Amino acid sequence: MLQIFLGAISLGLLWAIVTIGVYITYRILDIADLTVEGSIVMGAAIAASAITRGINPYAAVGMAFVGGLLAGLITGLLHTKLKIPPLLSGILTMIALYSINLRIMGKANISLLRMHTTYSTFEKLGINHNGSVIIVGIIFVGCIIGVLYWFFGTEIGCAIRATGDNPQMVRAQGINTNTTIILGLMISNGLVAIAGALIAQSQSFADVQMGIGSIVIGLASVIIGEVLFGKRNFFSRLMSLVLGAITYRIIIALVLKLGMPANDLKLFTAITVAIALALPVFRSYLKPIKKSMKKVD
């Protein structure tokens, strides 16, 4: 049981990076960016092919980051320069990335078994796999949160936050909203690609299909985090994303333990997200009922 728990935490920490990426587009930029489904695989594909060629695993993660930045750039250009709606821009890049990822890997999947990965450093010290993933996860998540906390407090970061809030006002303040949208999408997908690279190394393979449903998992984690852990200031919001991602993994682990077939997992996730997104609507339905009940009292 403890191992299941630790496994969920380690996986949750890696998915926390995806969650932060999804948060940047979905909450800060107010764009549902489906590029994520492709850029997570791209990160995995780049890291896996780099590692099998003997490149340092940390350098491989860096290369994955650059790949993710480029994926975000493409979506951003499609949306801002070619005026394609954001949802469709993301879908186009996602589909294009499927072919590109196959080209990067040269085949549908790459095994990383017995390769030197980012986790090997700690595994050599005698820490088991889950422990090593947790350590690496905490280091990466900590650095990313630190950098983002700083970045979104800077002039450029403030401009990106304002763009999702009110682009008209942002332009009136002399800021090019095309640039801020592209920057936001790049950072988001860069982070997702880092997550992809780390996830591939922790599960010891990269697969061209591994991105399916990742946007939904990211959204689920964002929402769980907001509902359970609040959203007072930016730092607590970032922390809530991490806790949300871990909670999601623990829920999934428990549900599987209770006997739900693994094949139903995506259905379960989709239903959870749909319910969570519909909560405000449910509440507005309940309000009149509650009021009338009070009157009866």
Place this chain on the structure above:
Amino acid sequence: MLVIKKITKIFNPRTINEKVALHDVSFTLEEGDFVTLIGGNGSGKSTLLNCVAGVYPVDNGDIFIDDINVTNLCEHKRAALLGRVFQNPIMGTAANMGIEENLALAYRRGQRRSLTWGITNKEREHYKEILSTLELGLENRLGTKVGLLSGGQRQALTLIMATLKKPKLLLLDEHTAALDPKTAQKVLEISDRIIQEENLTTLMVTHNMKDAIKHGNRLMMMYEGKVILDIKGEEKQKLTVEDLLVRFGNVSGEEFTNDRALLG
């Protein structure tokens, strides 16, 4: 300060919905001019403002602000020269960001954004000072999300933001139209005070004749995409609503029948 040379703007050209919003409009604003721009619905006054601000490109003609030809400059680049307040109080501010964050964005209008901190402590003192002149108590709520403010408060804040960095030209687009009469009056008073203190060149669109007459040193009236009246100086000081209606009738050959303008 602002030179408009024969600008024309046609929406949906060559379709059955073709609408000539601006027809060969030309005028010049001197430095320190406070122009009230009045006209009925669809007369082109908001289109004119949006063309000056760069929201719409013009089909013909040139626009100069402070001797710079801005005709082909995109909206965010022109913003360096302009302060803008919109009709809808929601338009001028970022609702999910704090009062100070909104001010900080405006304080850097026209500057290249860098990776230095978005707000400094020194600025905060400056913001407090300026906000206290509004007498709305906003100076003690710097961190409050703007979305929690009332329409009037947001409009007053947008005014401060538009003038925090002195603009070459201040554009007010019916900025009191969405407010209740008392709040509208208060926001107009604040606008008047800021414009006078900073000696700002201003173009204020309004649909309210009384406001148009009471404020500013020059009044322009638009009708069917043209400026049909341009009253300045002493003539403007003496102007009454009745005068304006008669003169409108003489120029346009129609009776002024916009209830909103008359009753407002």
